[in-house]
Amino acid sequence: MASVQQRAQYSGDIASALLAYYGRNARDLPWRSPPGTPPPDPYQVWLSEVMLQQTTVAAVIGYFENFTRRWPDFASLAAAEDADVMAAWAGLGYYSRVRNLLKCARAVVSDHGGALPRTAAGLAKLPGIGPYTAAAIAAIAFNERAAVVDANVERVVARLFAIETPLPAAKVEIRAATDAITPARRPGDFAQAMMDLGASLCSVRNPQCLICPLQADCAAQKAGMAETLPRKAAKKAKPDRAGTAWWIERDDHVWLVRRPDRGMLGGMRGLPDDRWNARADGDSQPPFAADWKAVAGEVVHVFTHFRLTLRLAATAAPIDENSLPPGEWWPLKSLDSAGLPTLFSKAAKLAVRASRKV
Numbered sequence: 001m002a003s004v005q006q007r008a009q010y011s012g013d014i015a016s017a018l019l020a021y022y023g024r025n026a027r028d029l030p031w032r033s034p035p036g037t038p039p040p041d042p043y044q045v046w047l048s049e050v051m052l053q054q055t056t057v058a059a060v061i062g063y064f065e066n067f068t069r070r071w072p073d074f075a076s077l078a079a080a081e082d083a084d085v086m087a088a089w090a091g092l093g094y095y096s097r098v099r100n101l102l103k104c105a106r107a108v109v110s111d112h113g114g115a116l117p118r119t120a121a122g123l124a125k126l127p128g129i130g131p132y133t134a135a136a137i138a139a140i141a142f143n144e145r146a147a148v149v150d151a152n153v154e155r156v157v158a159r160l161f162a163i164e165t166p167l168p169a170a171k172v173e174i175r176a177a178t179d180a181i182t183p184a185r186r187p188g189d190f191a192q193a194m195m196d197l198g199a200s201l202c203s204v205r206n207p208q209c210l211i212c213p214l215q216a217d218c219a220a221q222k223a224g225m226a227e228t229l230p231r232k233a234a235k236k237a238k239p240d241r242a243g244t245a246w247w248i249e250r251d252d253h254v255w256l257v258r259r260p261d262r263g264m265l266g267g268m269r270g271l272p273d274d275r276w277n278a279r280a281d282g283d284s285q286p287p288f289a290a291d292w293k294a295v296a297g298e299v300v301h302v303f304t305h306f307r308l309t310l311r312l313a314a315t316a317a318p319i320d321e322n323s324l325p326p327g328e329w330w331p332l333k334s335l336d337s338a339g340l341p342t343l344f345s346k347a348a349k350l351a352v353r354a355s356r357k358v
């Protein structure tokens with residue numbers, strides 16, 4: 001691995017080579033401004049960075065465009081109905097993000113006069129903004145020299161400095177090395193250039209070292225070990241959980257509930273279920289006694305910490321409304337507008353398909 005002195009010596013070379021490459025190859029994304037131009041709207045930088053947490057660029061673009069069309073600034077988002085924003089987020093996953101998004105927009109309006117704090121330290125005090133997101137917003141929107149380390153940058157830096165310590169232990173070392181090569185000039189462009197390099201030439205399995213602008217400064221490339229880095233500690237297997245969702249149908253409507261604010265898929269609409277969670281299977285107890293029929297098939301959904309196999313049981317028997325869990329009848333023909341998260345959207349499709357076959 002290169003010493004700190006060596007890093008400092010060629011950090012300027014890395015930044016200038018990378019910024020020149022970025023000038024020719026920057027990805028054209030709706031939340032970015034072109035290389036070398038004034039920073040983009042901080043609201044859009046914040047929104048995109050929250051959406052991009054653990055989510056791909058391709059998945060985010062449509063959501064970003066819809067959000068900025070409906071809520072173009074902090075004031076409009078802060079004033080929006082929670083249910084509308086949650087429904088617009090449906091399918092993007094990691095739903096605590098959207099609850100924090102609303103909290104953050106409201107805090108910006110009520111406590112900061114409608115504008116984001118301009119430093120990473122100030123940003124990190126807001127809901128839903130961790131150290132990475134704070135650094136990214138500060139660098140990209142406000143040109144603060146902050147070390148921005150996402151998974152792509154982690155890979156590029158581990159290779160540039162041939163850091164062989166396995167992740168996650170290597171994170172501190174990688175962050176220090178990123179800090180050492182981040183320039184005072186155009187730190188936002190530098191951060192985005194690093195992200196782009198990791199998303200393109202410096203890919204996980206097949207790094208394109210021969211055409212990489214950092215080839216001359218890359219220790220892993222010189223040592224012939226690029227594709228072996230970063231090393232990763234063995235992952236624990238995800239536990240399997242099982243649960244049941246209840247499909248209650250009447251007159252071309254299905255009964256939907258709103259999930260408790262805390263917990264998995266908190267605050268989102270969903271089918272009633274048997275209280276499965278990350279630590280335990282569901283209890284298989286339906287919400288009321290009825291002629292429940294198992295629906296053929298199952299939905300397998302992978303969450304961050306576990307894998308859920310969700311089965312469905314359905315009833316269309318006459319229902320005593322008083323026995324239903326709190327919720328609402330939703331027309332089957334407009335289920336797409338219910339804002340169901342992916343798990344329940346897949347389950348609903350299974351139930352609708354099964355009922356058509358009957």
Ligand code: SF4
Nearest residue numbers: 202209212215218226
């Ligand atoms: Fe990645 Fe290869 Fe470029 Fe090094 S030379 S940064 S390993 S693509």
